[in-house]
Amino acid sequence: KQEVTQIPAALSVPEGENLVLNCSFTDSAIYNLQWFRQDPGKGLTSLLLIQSSQREQTSGRLNASLDKSSGRSTLYIAASQPGDSATYLCAALYAGGTSYGKLTFGQGTILTVHP
């Protein structure tokens, strides 16, 4: 069964701190790995997408890495700000059969950055 797990479930940090969110997936036959942000009562916003052939992607203060062999991805947020407070979701896109094209999501990490 294809599963995605995120640790920790919740994280609270002071403003300015660098932090790492973790994601693990059970099947290495992924097509890509995506990180999303969800604000309370809102939809999902795509942050970064890493293709299976890539090792990392960067956007501003965000850096996502992918290690297929160990089944792990990390999202690194530098110099965190209160505006970064949200739920961060990791999702794996699996290839093959009826899995082709659909995302499997982790449960998310609720991040709170306090001033």
Added chain:
Amino acid sequence: DAGVIQSPRHEVTEMGQEVTLRCKPISGHDYLFWYRQTMMRGLELLIYFNNNVPIDDSGMPEDRFSAKMPNASFSTLKIQPSEPRDSAVYFCASSLRIQGIYGYTFGSGTRLTVV
């Protein structure tokens, strides 16, 4: 483009009533997904379509749930009869495969409350 448009934003209905959720995907996207989000189970894929054809409906919880995509610009998710345990946020997402990269866009969701 206005993004993925879902309606209604909120729906409150009585148990036993029929509920229809609507989604307009981004023009030109060839995949459409219906997800359900609850606190207990997180984001679950219910069904997805490719070029208006249902590909995988294994996530549809019961026969009370049905989904259609009569054309490339419209999809519905129907629950008949509705039950309190169907209360959740239902998201629609669309995707386009360009050069092997799937760009996902989510709608803002429909918050369904069944009383």
